[in-house]
Amino acid sequence: MNFPPLEELIQKFSRFPGIGQKSAGRLVFYLLSQPEEDVRELAHSILTFREEIGSCPDCGGLSYHNTCPICTDGTRDKSVWCIVEQQKDVLSIERTGQFKGQYHVLGGVLAPLDGVGPDQLRINELLNRIQSLKLDGKPPAELILATNPTLEGDATAGYLGKILESNFPDIQTTRLARGIQSGGELEFTDMSTLIRSLRDRRPVHE
Amino acid sequence: MNFPPLEELIQKFSRFPGIGQKSAGRLVFYLLSQPEEDVRELAHSILTFREEIGSCPDCGGLSYHNTCPICTDGTRDKSVWCIVEQQKDVLSIERTGQFKGQYHVLGGVLAPLDGVGPDQLRINELLNRIQSLKLDGKPPAELILATNPTLEGDATAGYLGKILESNFPDIQTTRLARGIQSGGELEFTDMSTLIRSLRDRRPVHE
Numbered sequence: 001m002n003f004p005p006l007e008e009l010i011q012k013f014s015r016f017p018g019i020g021q022k023s024a025g026r027l028v029f030y031l032l033s034q035p036e037e038d039v040r041e042l043a044h045s046i047l048t049f050r051e052e053i054g055s056c057p058d059c060g061g062l063s064y065h066n067t068c069p070i071c072t073d074g075t076r077d078k079s080v081w082c083i084v085e086q087q088k089d090v091l092s093i094e095r096t097g098q099f100k101g102q103y104h105v106l107g108g109v110l111a112p113l114d115g116v117g118p119d120q121l122r123i124n125e126l127l128n129r130i131q132s133l134k135l136d137g138k139p140p141a142e143l144i145l146a147t148n149p150t151l152e153g154d155a156t157a158g159y160l161g162k163i164l165e166s167n168f169p170d171i172q173t174t175r176l177a178r179g180i181q182s183g184g185e186l187e188f189t190d191m192s193t194l195i196r197s198l199r200d201r202r203p204v205h206e
Numbered sequence: 207m208n209f210p211p212l213e214e215l216i217q218k219f220s221r222f223p224g225i226g227q228k229s230a231g232r233l234v235f236y237l238l239s240q241p242e243e244d245v246r247e248l249a250h251s252i253l254t255f256r257e258e259i260g261s262c263p264d265c266g267g268l269s270y271h272n273t274c275p276i277c278t279d280g281t282r283d284k285s286v287w288c289i290v291e292q293q294k295d296v297l298s299i300e301r302t303g304q305f306k307g308q309y310h311v312l313g314g315v316l317a318p319l320d321g322v323g324p325d326q327l328r329i330n331e332l333l334n335r336i337q338s339l340k341l342d343g344k345p346p347a348e349l350i351l352a353t354n355p356t357l358e359g360d361a362t363a364g365y366l367g368k369i370l371e372s373n374f375p376d377i378q379t380t381r382l383a384r385g386i387q388s389g390g391e392l393e394f395t396d397m398s399t400l401i402r403s404l405r406d407r408r409p410v411h412e
Binding site for chain 1: 208209210211212214215218222223224225228229231232233234235236237238242245246247248249250251252253254255256257258259268270275292293294393394
């Protein structure tokens with residue numbers, strides 16, 4: 001007895017992070033128990049979402065209908081930027097409601113053992129972005145290196161801090177305050193800790 | 207900053223069993239990192255699967271293109287049936303490769319506190335199904351009450367056993383052997399235990 005579409009979907013779900021074969025089966029049987037209309041809507045949402053959400057070529061954050069809601073928002077502060085690892089980190093910081101500046105998404109952290117060096121991150125894009133704004137006379141005054149407080153995140157921030165200081169000595173580089181738990185991840189940090197760490201940010205090399 | 211399709215999909219995923227708001231976010235960002243073609247295929251699989259997989263009006267198991275692969279399989283033994291709680295239990299038993307009879311899916315267990323009585327399960331369908339086969343002179347000789355070895359599963363089997371014995375005293379009712387772990391679930395039982403429990407099945411009231 002074989003149900004190809006069922007097996008296929010279980011295989012697809014089991015590729016999701018944190019979802020094994022058994023959990024994938026549960027999800028599929030859950031979908032089977034839902035009204036056909038709801039399942040159709042889910043499939044539609046998945047399609048729409050992937051078509052409408054993209055990456056901003058400037059900041060590397062999420063774009064919606066090819067427009068970055070942050071880069072194009074004239075009311076936001078252009079003088080302070082948050083440099084983060086991942087797009088989801090932008091959402092985490094936005095959720096605090098305490099930061100109204102710009103972002104730059106690195107797309108990861110330095111991890112030499114996994115073959116991720118400076119060229120694999122959006123570091124050159126960051127330098128070019130600042131350089132061209134500098135030529136226009138509107139460079140940022142401060143860059144908050146908001147990488148995760150992990151070994152790799154700290155190393156990346158340290159590396160970035162040195163590069164930025166030597167290229168743009170007049171731009172202040174800061175780091176989120178160590179209110180954030182060491183070894184944890186931005187995504188799972190509670191709101192008040194995240195707010196505190198934004199407020200208490202310190203210079204990279206003090 | 208708002209990404210309606212993103213938030214919508216996170217909401218939809220977080221309705222899945224065992225998936226919270228944070229895990230749903232992970233799934234969505236995972237999808238965002240996948241090639242658009244793969245995501246399109248996933249959406250397509252979800253649609254196809256829900257359209258092609260249904261329920262057999264006779265046994266209550268899964269049907270594929272409106273045909274039940276078990277009920278319509280002429281090579282299967284019509285004299286012995288497995289009565290199970292859920293459609294997924296059929297797949298678990300099929301996976302053992304040791305049972306070649308028919309199935310009847312109850313659609314749950316008796317749970318008076320949750321408002322599930324005999325009328326909410328496919329018990330009348332079972333009795334009618336046997337009755338009409340009896341009129342044709344081809345009733346089953348044995349019914350294996352393969353509900354989960356839980357409190358509710360045992361109670362349901364006990365209840366069913368009495369009804370079946372009084373309605374069809376010439377049909378033997380059996381229960382899966384207690385090789386299966388008490389308090390566990392069929393879906394997560396290892397293969398050899400499940401095979402053993404099929405082989406060692408005992409009469410309901412002995």
